[in-house]
Amino acid sequence: MERNKRRALVIGGGLAGPMVGLALRKIGLEVTIFDEREAGAASLEGAWLTVAGNGLAAMRILGVEAAVRAAGFPSEAVELASGSGAVLGRVPLGVPGADPPTHTLTRAALHAVLVDAARAAGVAFVHRRCLVRIEEGDEVTAHFSDGTQASGDLLVGADGIFSAVRRVIDPDAKPPHYNGLGNVGGFTPGADLRLPEGTYRMVFGKRGFFGFTVAPSRNGVPGDVWWFANPPREAALSRAELARPDAVLREELVQMFADDVGPMVPLIRGARGALVATNQHALPTAHRWTKGRVVLVGDAAHAASPSSGQGASLAAEDAVELARCVRDCPSIEQAFARFETLRRPRAERIIAHAARYESRKAPGPIGVLVRDRLLPFVLARTAKDAAGLAWLHEHRIDWDASASPLEGDDMHDREEKDTKLAMLAMGWSGWGSPVGLAILLTSLGFLLMCVGHSGLF
Numbered sequence: 001m002e003r004n005k006r007r008a009l010v011i012g013g014g015l016a017g018p019m020v021g022l023a024l025r026k027i028g029l030e031v032t033i034f035d036e037r038e039a040g041a042a043s044l045e046g047a048w049l050t051v052a053g054n055g056l057a058a059m060r061i062l063g064v065e066a067a068v069r070a071a072g073f074p075s076e077a078v079e080l081a082s083g084s085g086a087v088l089g090r091v092p093l094g095v096p097g098a099d100p101p102t103h104t105l106t107r108a109a110l111h112a113v114l115v116d117a118a119r120a121a122g123v124a125f126v127h128r129r130c131l132v133r134i135e136e137g138d139e140v141t142a143h144f145s146d147g148t149q150a151s152g153d154l155l156v157g158a159d160g161i162f163s164a165v166r167r168v169i170d171p172d173a174k175p176p177h178y179n180g181l182g183n184v185g186g187f188t189p190g191a192d193l194r195l196p197e198g199t200y201r202m203v204f205g206k207r208g209f210f211g212f213t214v215a216p217s218r219n220g221v222p223g224d225v226w227w228f229a230n231p232p233r234e235a236a237l238s239r240a241e242l243a244r245p246d247a248v249l250r251e252e253l254v255q256m257f258a259d260d261v262g263p264m265v266p267l268i269r270g271a272r273g274a275l276v277a278t279n280q281h282a283l284p285t286a287h288r289w290t291k292g293r294v295v296l297v298g299d300a301a302h303a304a305s306p307s308s309g310q311g312a313s314l315a316a317e318d319a320v321e322l323a324r325c326v327r328d329c330p331s332i333e334q335a336f337a338r339f340e341t342l343r344r345p346r347a348e349r350i351i352a353h354a355a356r357y358e359s360r361k362a363p364g365p366i367g368v369l370v371r372d373r374l375l376p377f378v379l380a381r382t383a384k385d386a387a388g389l390a391w392l393h394e395h396r397i398d399w400d401a402s403a404s405p406l407e408g409d410d411m412h413d414r415e416e417k418d419t420k421l422a423m424l425a426m427g428w429s430g431w432g433s434p435v436g437l438a439i440l441l442t443s444l445g446f447l448l449m450c451v452g453h454s455g456l457f
């Protein structure tokens with residue numbers, strides 16, 4: 001069979017799926033994306049996210065960087081404040097002066113850019129097809145819950161953190177774990193907040209964590225305030241709890257931030273539309289990423305907690321690397337094995353980096369007290385060490401270099417060595433996202449609370 005006539009089946013049309021579609025079209029494959037939901041449904045979920053410099057650089061290779069940047073706005077710094085209103089410090093988001101800087105945009109806008117570009121590149125989309133089974137012979141065949149099926153030369157599982165493809169290739173795979181936090185995001189118009197452009201403000205409330213930024217004004221109309229809240233909870237909310245009426249959810253959030261200094265309460269009350277609550281999960285990297293002609297990408301393979309701010313960016317890198325491997329390796333199986341070799345160390349490093357900053361609870365009174373005194377020093381040091389984030393944000397893939405094991409080994413060895421050294425040295429210097437920073441600091445508070453309760457304070 002001619003290499004460039006190979007047919008790829010991609011399961012999942014969220015963020016990773018369309019990017020894999022773009023990358024595989026770039027090397028001449030026919031690509032069909034199957035998603036269990038209606039067209040456009042994926043874009044309705046979640047409010048907004050950040051795409052880091054490394055993700056934008058990968059998106060440049062896919063030809064969508066400019067459109068993604070145009071759909072969002074640059075975000076360059078995070079200010080931390082306590083629930084009592086004290087400003088604790090300011091740290092850069094990523095490496096100061098990096099090109100491209102982290103961008104903030106709605107999930108809907110990002111999804112629309114990726115899907116439009118994929119369609120324009122010739123990727124076919126089939127909706128309302130839920131993968132239930134995979135069969136391998138000369139070809140790989142995807143079976144869907146409605147009894148239909150599709151065959152191709154390779155199958156990419158881009159079906160997210162609760163991946164069915166992952167369960168098929170590894171029935172013993174551990175499920176994702178709830179990380180102790182919920183998430184609610186919103187957009188509030190007409191709030192007159194004096195926040196420098198491109199800055200996030202993160203507030204350590206007494207009972208929950210809150211972050212916000214102001215979108216730039218367009219055509220003289222002031223931008224909305226984009227915000228999120230992370231209510232800490234022992235157990236994940238049930239389906240019924242997640243679906244409780246908007247007024248109940250809003251009131252719960254208002255109570256959570258009622259005793260804190262800051263614009264949280266009016267922002268929650270004034271948000272457009274119905275608020276949506278979600279649980280946050282993370283997947284410590286899957287044991288198996290590939291089996292035969294099947295491979296996992298994006299959250300299906302490695303879902304760092306949202307605190308990493310890297311999910312979309314890692315998916316973009318995956319797409320580019322996967323296409324390089326398929327282009328340069330002699331067989332699909334070798335290409336997928338090579339892909340895992342190239343990607344796993346970096347994905348695991350980012351997951352470890354984010355996991356350090358997870359927290360299960362908001363700090364208690366002692367933790368808050370100590371945190372608010374220590375943080376200014378910690379933040380000053382972090383601001384000074386921001387260049388230490390280069391491994392994360394300045395990762396660049398050389399599209400023209402060969403991904404074949406023989407020709408690419410030197411580069412990979414270097415990267416792996418660098419990863420191991422950095423894992424050892426990983427410390428306060430690396431914070432991937434505003435949410436990551438938030439959770440790091442919440443963790444610090446919690447840790448100090450524990451020390452306080454242990455009698456040392």
Ligand SMILES: Cc1cc2nc3c(=O)[nH]c(=O)nc-3n(C[C@H](O)[C@H](O)[C@H](O)COP(=O)(O)OP(=O)(O)OC[C@H]3O[C@@H](n4cnc5c(N)ncnc54)[C@H](O)[C@@H]3O)c2cc1C
Nearest residue numbers: 012014015016036049050131159160298299306310311312
């Ligand atoms: C609260 C929160 C905040 C976040 N913030 C950020 C951030 O700031 N920056 C960032 O980069 N990342 C962030 N992330 C992570 C980011 O959203 C994910 O990493 C990203 O969506 C992963 O893309 P994906 O395509 O792998 O999975 P998804 O986007 O989840 O897409 C999976 C798709 O697969 C489909 N599907 C699932 N099962 C099947 C099946 N059996 N058959 C067919 N189709 C199926 C689904 O319908 C869906 O469309 C955040 C996540 C959360 C929850």
